[in-house]
Every structure is written in C-alpha cells, then in structure tokens.
Amino acid sequence: MLIEHIRLFAVAVKNALRGPITIDYPREARDYSDRLRGYIVNDKERCISCGLCEAVCPAKAIKFSVGPDGRRYPGIDYGRCIFCGYCVDACPTGSLRHTQLHEVVWTHLNTFAKYAEGDPEEVDGRPRRSLL
Amino acid sequence: MAWLIFLLALTASLIALLMAPRLLAPRRLTRAKEVRFEAGNPPYGKARRRMVMQYLGYVYLAMATESIVGASIALYLIDAKVLWAALVAVAAAAATAYVAARGHD
Amino acid sequence: MSGLAAALLYPGITAIFAYLLVAIWLERKLAAKVQWRYGPLYVSRWLGGLLQGLADALKLIFSELVVPSYTNKALFTALPLVVFLADALPVMFIPGAPDLVIYRSHYGLAYVLVILLLATPAIVAMAWVEADKFTYIGALREILMEAAYEVPLALSLFAMIILYGPDPVQAVEAQSIPGILANPLAFFAFFVSAAMATSRFPFEIPDADTEIVFGPYTEYGSTLLLASFGANYVALYSFSLLGALLFLGGWAPFGGLLGAAVMLAKAMLLTIVWLILRAIYPRLRIDQALRLGWGSLLAISAASVAVSVVWRLWLG
Ligand code: SF4
Ligand code: SF4
Numbered sequence: 001m002l003i004e005h006i007r008l009f010a011v012a013v014k015n016a017l018r019g020p021i022t023i024d025y026p027r028e029a030r031d032y033s034d035r036l037r038g039y040i041v042n043d044k045e046r047c048i049s050c051g052l053c054e055a056v057c058p059a060k061a062i063k064f065s066v067g068p069d070g071r072r073y074p075g076i077d078y079g080r081c082i083f084c085g086y087c088v089d090a091c092p093t094g095s096l097r098h099t100q101l102h103e104v105v106w107t108h109l110n111t112f113a114k115y116a117e118g119d120p121e122e123v124d125g126r127p128r129r130s131l132l
Numbered sequence: 133m134a135w136l137i138f139l140l141a142l143t144a145s146l147i148a149l150l151m152a153p154r155l156l157a158p159r160r161l162t163r164a165k166e167v168r169f170e171a172g173n174p175p176y177g178k179a180r181r182r183m184v185m186q187y188l189g190y191v192y193l194a195m196a197t198e199s200i201v202g203a204s205i206a207l208y209l210i211d212a213k214v215l216w217a218a219l220v221a222v223a224a225a226a227a228t229a230y231v232a233a234r235g236h237d
Numbered sequence: 238m239s240g241l242a243a244a245l246l247y248p249g250i251t252a253i254f255a256y257l258l259v260a261i262w263l264e265r266k267l268a269a270k271v272q273w274r275y276g277p278l279y280v281s282r283w284l285g286g287l288l289q290g291l292a293d294a295l296k297l298i299f300s301e302l303v304v305p306s307y308t309n310k311a312l313f314t315a316l317p318l319v320v321f322l323a324d325a326l327p328v329m330f331i332p333g334a335p336d337l338v339i340y341r342s343h344y345g346l347a348y349v350l351v352i353l354l355l356a357t358p359a360i361v362a363m364a365w366v367e368a369d370k371f372t373y374i375g376a377l378r379e380i381l382m383e384a385a386y387e388v389p390l391a392l393s394l395f396a397m398i399i400l401y402g403p404d405p406v407q408a409v410e411a412q413s414i415p416g417i418l419a420n421p422l423a424f425f426a427f428f429v430s431a432a433m434a435t436s437r438f439p440f441e442i443p444d445a446d447t448e449i450v451f452g453p454y455t456e457y458g459s460t461l462l463l464a465s466f467g468a469n470y471v472a473l474y475s476f477s478l479l480g481a482l483l484f485l486g487g488w489a490p491f492g493g494l495l496g497a498a499v500m501l502a503k504a505m506l507l508t509i510v511w512l513i514l515r516a517i518y519p520r521l522r523i524d525q526a527l528r529l530g531w532g533s534l535l536a537i538s539a540a541s542v543a544v545s546v547v548w549r550l551w552l553g
Binding site: 142166222 | 314
C-alpha cells in the first residue's frame, strides 16, 4: 500500500528529470518529416486550369477565381480543407504542391480563399526538432 | 501594533486589487454577462436545487466529534492537569466516530 | 521594529504575495516537468517563466469586473476578500524567525487551528452568494471536505501541542529532534489534512475544473478571481509555515536572518511536495475522501496523540 505511493512519487521524479519532449514552441518547430501534408501552394506557371483539383476535393474547399493574367486558378478555403492531399495527387501537371508549413496565419478572411494571394513565406529559420 | 499594521496593509492591498479593474478595465455590461453562468446555456430553474443527503451523516459526525475534540483541546490549554480527561474524551470520540463511519455505507 | 518587519516583509504581506507568485509558478512548472512539458516559459525566460503569474495578474486587472445583477453585490465583491483574509490570518501567529512574529501569543497554535478551520465557512458563504449551480455543488463539496479533514487536523495539531505546548515560538525551542521524527504519524495526518484543506490534488474535489467548472470560484473574474483563488495558495502558505515550524524544526539550528531563510526554505520544501501531488494523483471521489478522512486518517491522527502522550510520559 505504502510502497505503491512511494513508487508513484518515484515515477514522478523520474519523469521530471527526463526533460521535456514537447518543443519550445514559438522558438522551435516540430519536425514532421518532409512527408507532411501542409499548406498547399500552386505554381501558376504550370497550372493549366483543368479543374481536376476542384472536382476531386472531398471537402469542396477549392473554388476558382480569375487571376491577374485573365486565367482561372484554384484557391483553397482552409476553413473547409481537410488536408487530404487528393488535389495534389490529382493535379496532372504537378503544379499543386504541399509545403512543410502547417501554422499559417491570415489577417484577412478573403486572402486565403483566393488563388495563392496569401501565400506565406515557405521557410522559417527556426530549429526543428523531431519527436523521437 | 504589528498585527494592526498587518491587517490594515493586507486589507488595503486587497481593496486596491479590487479597485484596480474599476479604474483600468473597460466596462461594457451586456445581458449575457449579467446572467448566471450555466456553461453557455441560458439559465433555467433554481440554482440551489435539491441535493442528495447521503453524506450528511459525515457532516453530523464532524460536528459532534469536532466539538468534543475542540473542547478537549481548549480545556487542556486552560489547565494542563486535565490532560488525561481530555485524552479519554478524544479517544472515546474518535473511536465512536470511527465505528459510526464504518457503518455509514 | 522587528514586528513591523514581520508584518510588512516576512512572514507578512510581501512574503504572502511573493509566495503566491512562486507557488503558482512552481505548481505549473512541476506538473509540466513531470508530464514532459516545458511549463510557463514565455514571460521572463531568464527566470524560467517565473513572472508568468505576474503577467496573468496584470491581465486579470485589465479585464472587466462583472458583478451579476441577481446576486447581493456587496457580498459578492466582499467575500473573496474575506476568504483571502481568513486564509492569511494564521500567518499572524506563526513566527518566521525567533523574533519575527506579527502577534506574539501564548496560545498561537490554538488560534491558528481555529482560523484554519474557519476559512472553509468563508468559502462556503462565497459560493452561496455566487448562487449558480456549479458554485452550489462546490459549496456542498467544500462542506463535506471540511467534514473529512477537520478532526484529523485538530488531532494532529493537538498531538504537537501536547509535545511542544501551544506557543509557536517555544515549539521550536522545544524540538530537540524535529517533530517529523518525534511524531511521524502526526506529520502524516497533518500533511494529508492540509492537502484536503487547500484542495491539493487527490482532494481537489471542491474546485474540480473538469467536473464543475471551477466550483466555488465559478462566477468570479478579474481581480475577484485573483483574490478568491489566490486564497487557496495563501492557505497553503499558512500550512507550509505551520508545518515547517512544528515538524521540520522551524528556524533551527540558526537564529536571526539566517534562521528566517532556513524556515522559508523548509516551508518551500513542504510546499513543493504538496504541489507535486497534482502531477501524481488522480482526483478522488468525494465519498472516497470522506471514507479516508473518517477511516485511516482519523485512526492515524488518534494514534499520533497517543504517540505524543508516550513521549511526554517518557520524558516526564
Ligand atoms: S487537400 Fe483535400 S480537402 Fe484540401 S483542397 Fe485538396 S482535395 Fe480539398
Ligand atoms: S489540377 Fe492542377 S493544373 Fe488542374 S487546375 Fe488544379 S492546380 Fe491547376
């Protein structure tokens, strides 16, 4: 009975000495390996406006809008997107691409629903730490 | 004197703590802030509803036992010679409470 | 002069508020460490996030103080302060060093016991005035918790009074060996019932935030939350000073300023053990706590009185 309680304390002390496995958040980033399905960017040079990405999207997150050159480009509504990656797989030219970013902030509601207008910087200089 | 200073300073700092938001914080009372908190729902029914009394026995036990223990301690403090009487009273009260609590559930 | 220092610095006002800051930080940090997290770190990184509590307090000061219209407004605002005062009052009788006592009384320990037991009625009154469903349940649980711990607490202190007399200053001088060795049973009963009184973890039943929002503190925001919830930690401060005084030998073996530091260190040591409970134990049900209080804890505290009597007989 008493031994059990002492063991509880011992486990607590052992854990406390182990050190954190979480990241030091705003300064570090978790390394999720490069297979992470993160924020999706569209290379407008390669996009042929075929609309396959819109057709395949299970969450109906993709809407097309007219870009500055008069062609139509997909834009993802991240309020709906479930990051399944189907659009990236469906894209015949490979113009849609996942990035490593998964924590993107938009200051305006309309920017992120449009084609790539709100594209964030792709790199941040933070050190990355993997879980194991 | 020190105890008065202590009490006054403590009260003063608490009152200052209470007054600070009145001066610094915004005040926009809305209906939703005014009503009783009910985890986001509109309040309904009485706040003080009927409660199960299955543990009331413990409170009763505490009242009875605590009065005996408290009285024993007080008597012992007044006159150290009654230690034995106080001990007997405490032991009897504790034993009774122990047995009574065992029969509780 | 020393009375003034005691009132304003240590063990008085300054120490109380500093303790609030440190204890809340320690609690969060310790729980974080045990759970493999960092804990508060963002504010004042060079201090390990110690000033996070200050930042939280500032944030609370700048948030609106809402007094609901359906309550008794005067009582609603006054009772958190009463609770805070009631939890800080025992500090008046506990010396922080040989001369550093706010109110020197021959019956100090008895006063401390009475005030510690009277803090609960203040909390219950507060919860009653707030009058919503969660505070009502919290008040009932608070009453039941007091029913569980008050007799063991009184008995364990009685045991120490039999050993050392009711004067807290003389209690240190009377300790040739620390009280924890002289009467470990009393220490155990004191430790557990203090955890119950300040709702430390296995007994964090009245303000179980996963069940009843925040128990007796539910309706409060802004600085009223600070006062009402901070009161818990002030009670912990009283308990840890009392524990350091009675069971860990107080300021012994030093005196003066060094003695004060030693006593504070001992109190912090006790505090750390109380705080780390949060990361170790799950919350008990109220009936389990009651059964514990009226079962083994009552038996242990009664036995501790017997141990003290045996010591008295042996020493004459
Ligand atoms: S990742 Fe999935 S949900 Fe998101 S836009 Fe592409 S297809 Fe739609
Ligand atoms: S599937 Fe690819 S190429 Fe076709 S519209 Fe979408 S992004 Fe452009």
